[in-house]
Amino acid sequence: MIKIIPIRGIPEVKYGDDVGEIIINACRREGIELQDNDIIVVSQVIVSKAEGNVVNLDDIIVSKHAEQLAALTGKDPRHVEVILRSSRKIVKVKGGVIITETKHGLVCANAGVDLSNVGEGKAALLPEDPDKSAQQIRNRIRDLTGLDVAVIICDTHGRPFRRGTINIAIGCSGLEPLWDRRGEKDLYGRELRSKVTCVADELASAAELVIGQADEGTPAAVIRGYRYE
Template sequence: MSVTVTAPDGVPEIRAGDDLAAALLTALGPGDLADGDVLVVTSKVVSKAEGRVVDGDREAWIDAETARLVALRGPTRIVRNRLGLTMAAAGVDASNVAQGSVVLLPLDPDASARRLRAAVAERRGVNVGVVVTDTAGRAWREGQTDIAIGAAGLAVLESFAGRVDAHGNELAVTAPAVADEIASAVELAQGKLGARPCAVLRGRADLVLPPGDDGPGAGALIRADGADLFGYGAREAVIQAVAARPAARTPFGSPVDAGDFVAALARAGIAARAAAPADVRTGRERRAAADIVAFAHGWESAETGDADTDLRFRPVTP
């Protein structure tokens, strides 16, 4: 298999209202786009064309684009933004733009990708996949890579579940995020300072969907809030569990079963037993600690008003 990436020079500075498709197609030569190619475009150039360059204080715009704080370290904020993406500063960017202005992410990156795909089909007569990218850090890893935040006409996940490897082992949950892999591969040719906001990846036509099928978009790569094992940073998780605000429950996920809750209490040094699937009991001497563990695991204390000396817990119902 051979995969090639072409990142052309010559894309002019894009401003609000510009015909982005025309600018990109002018930079791409007649042979630079063919059926089965993937056109990859940075979110910044999409945002500029869509009028998402705004004036004002960067911190205020981060506030406006933030749905929930995930982690805070000094001035650095990792947040879940209005698109559901978890990233630094909600994706608000102050680079490659006039001082005093910032660039916000596109309102709907998948819709932006669909429009660009349709324009390429109309003007060049070719069926391509489109990926809109942005830069993001990774937990446990230094540095940043580009990821797909918008996509159209592309299988964004390639599932290998149920297939067998060369040694006869069945693959259970292997699902490469191929849209993210394409975004990262293309960034190697674009370069951060290369002024090349688009590129074409050729060699994975098997991932490009037929005309008229835009696919699920990059939104399909975003885990639902509460389905991620790391909904809060370590310090923020402690604060939220101690504060025990009901609205902060979702990122901790669904309630665990009674056995897992008893095991979690034991790891915290609290003896407990499961009297029933929805009834866990502990002594009262460490109630504050037990309440904190309970909140983080989707349980809550349940006073019965009887003479039972045990502290009783039940899972929280939606």
Template sequence: MTLELIGLEGIPLVKKGDNITKLILKALEEQNIELEDSDILLIAETMVSKAEGNIINLGDILPSDDAIIIAKKTQKDSKLVEAIIQESREVVAVGPDFIITETKDGFVCANSGIDESNVDEGLATPMPKNADKSARDLREALEDVTGKELAVIITDTQGRAFRVGAIGTAIGCSGINPLWKRKGEKDLYGRELKSSEIATADELAAAASLIQGQADEGLPVVIVRGFTGFNLLRNKDSNINPLLLPKQYDVFRK
């Protein structure tokens, strides 16, 4: 099996109101690439948030008392901390240089997913307001133009429990189930799998992150081609929720 990762070059820095679909189609044309059935487009959340005008001006924020206290503990700017609090439904943990929160959409991650990279000084981008809807809108628009069956996954860069370093993570998806439940299948020795569940959308996001990068690569859109599980996981009504662990099962917050 061969899995191909294709980074779309030539996509400019996005600003509010830009049409991401048109930018992708133009980049495809310039690179002489045609989308194919079962292609999966991985799109960086910063690009989506900027196009949707979901930008935080840190200069406009008045820090609360809680933000000032947490800022002293973490050595972070108090205005950024206030933005993190406002984007969360719960502050889960505060360390010497990190703030773990549960976002309004249920993601447990650092800094409520707020990103200060690849935006102008004094600005920050939170996660898209509704990453599943953003993914669905982009997928439907691209499918309408190309006539192909596609999937779109919105990606973010997040850390992981008990591991050093960040990886690409899925925060929104459309067109493919993000979780592959393999219970009942057989292993190489013929034994039946009892509970195997694969976070396919996260695995695809991590693969795409190798191309997207975290610095000045300028490749916010990556096409994954050749994923053999596409047809099995095809679902036009999919969303990211199956990957979110319900709080009652989170043994570290009990």
């Protein structure tokens, strides 16, 4: 059996905050006893805030290109400028949506630059290096508790050809994001040829069943009982 436990009561995160310590403290207050091999799923927005990856839109100098794209999409030109700066290339512009490939290589709407849960007039960028962010939180949890957990940084993304957003992993530490099962056999002994499961994304989606996206203030969860490498 797998358990998904919300980590409630995490206070508002500010620049310079120690996300690992905040999670540990919240777990203690909530009576969640962390264990080795737990997986901690953390919403990117608190990581971005702690790392100072938040910009004041008023400080943004808007380029000609951003102005044009803003006119085309109906978006705030400052928002568009931040999206462009976070991107490697534009994949598609349609309606009010700009799909880009981010500097990390993620293809997503608005380069993951979010105006929600960050305060009026501000935008939260994705963490610069989400795998590294995950590793730092993981190391911090190990330092504070002696426990070996895995950490996933998650964000909600839309999907081409599919309605609604789901939570995906944008970074992780302590577990292999892809489980390559090619070469294993099916029930009839037939070899699996294309079976690579993105367990990191499935764990992130599972976590969003308890992680709030509106005003719940539950930006993290513990997944327990999933055996990973």
